[in-house]
Amino acid sequence: MINSVLIAKKLSIGYSAKKPLHSGLNFQLFSGKLTSIIGRNAAGKSTLIKTLTKIIKPLSGEVIIGGKNINEISQQDFAKLVSVVLTERLASENFTVEEIISFGRSPYTGFSGRLSKEDSSVVALVAQDLKISEFLQKPFYELSDGQKKKVMIAKALAQQTEIIILDEPTSFLDFYAKDEIFALLKKIASEKNIAVLVSSHDILSVLKYSDFIWEISQTGIEICDECLIHDKFKI
């Protein structure tokens, strides 16, 4: 049986109530499944992701996680439910890889941000899982783009959330790295029973690894049939 962890009901998204980008969206995210969003530039993928991660407010309708509307969940508690990997660069990259992953523990640490023994072991385990243990002490700015994405995914995993949302994690990566990231996301979803939502333009990886594919267009969100996509893009 699959378990839905996030439910959107009659959701309107966008930046101004007069001109919503999309309205009346209904969808669900399932634990253990990798869901991919595809769609044209400016179709609303990033807006949707920002709404689901509480970076911007829904114009109307609701997003429900664990039976609660996310508007009513405090920022601190929300940080333990949904983690995010964004397209934007970090404001400062002058941290070690270990420090960046440790920031994923912020929702669990006290005011000083000092890691407990348990926190440190979570960080070490995540690094081991993602095979980045050997460069934990390296400064973040020295990494390749692919390695940086992996570290940000490690940060998201260290947050120990039931949902991970990623905005175009494979843009700017070479095709080996694209495949590697998607394989990793698929593995995370199924092995750790996490609901993973990822937006991407990388149609080959999307087809290869996704459990569900959503196409977002002017008419709203459509759950795509794989064959339909094969047809559409002549793959």
Place this chain on the structure above:
Amino acid sequence: MKLFFFILLVLLAFLNLFAGSADIPFQEVLKVIFFNCDNEVFSVIILENRLPQLVTAVLSGAALSVSGLIMQTVFNNPLAGPSVLGISSASSLGAAVVTFLFSSIFLDFNTTFSIVLGSLLGAALVLVLLIFLSGIIKNNLTLLIVGLMISYLSGSIITVLNFFGTEQSVKNFTVWNMGSFAGVLTEDLPVFSLIVILGLSASFFVVKPLNLLLLGENYAQNLGLNLSRGKTVLLLIAGALTSIVTAYCGPVAFIGLATPHIARLILKTSNHARILPLSIFLGACIALICNLLCVLPGDKGILPLNAVTPIFGVPVIIYILLTKNRIKL
């Protein structure tokens, strides 16, 4: 490393007691510090002039550096510092209004007290305005530009006030505006120290939000930071530290801007848990060095502080502008 900076600080502190415009022999200074000195004049100069000045320099340097560090992180801008955002220029404006307007009405006005009060009021007003605006203006660059505009506006009002001011009030204001660590009198020292130490202690409680903000506001929010509340607290701490120092010592330039960068260069990290303590130590050391440089002319007088601070500030800023790497914050 910690030991090195501690020894440096103590050494500089002693040098500050030995050097000054009055020529006091080495042994006499030691006598005043460690024993009782029979020479009234020497002990007054050292205990009521050099010692308060030393404490003021240490605290001001630390306060300005922490304020600069917080501003740079909150505004995500390596060139931010206590003097941007209009806080110190609003302090100047407050001081100018008091010296020029009130001193002509009340002739026996206590100048030191009135300048301090005026500049604190000016800074507080702008701080409240900025915190209010930071809730509305989401873009940090826009907020920074608003701060700059406040500086220009204060500058022009000060010029007009200067134009109509009496000779004495123009002189009072100009002296204050040049900056000096001698501004805190012995009787004001406890209040000044208390506020600065409170501000510095508070900064240790915001290391976590500061670090999260270095990832970018969206990541910080996703890691549990309440953005508007967090930024308000940070601006309050930085604003309080800047305004108390500016009120007593005048708008001291460059120390707050340059010190955090020197700390980042030394430690090769931006982690506030390590940068913050070093900034406090370095800020204190740099302020003491600047204070020493001020008394170099000996009995010819004392150089204005703001003539000396660019010696540290300008090379650092040029270095930041020239390095092309992304390790600017």
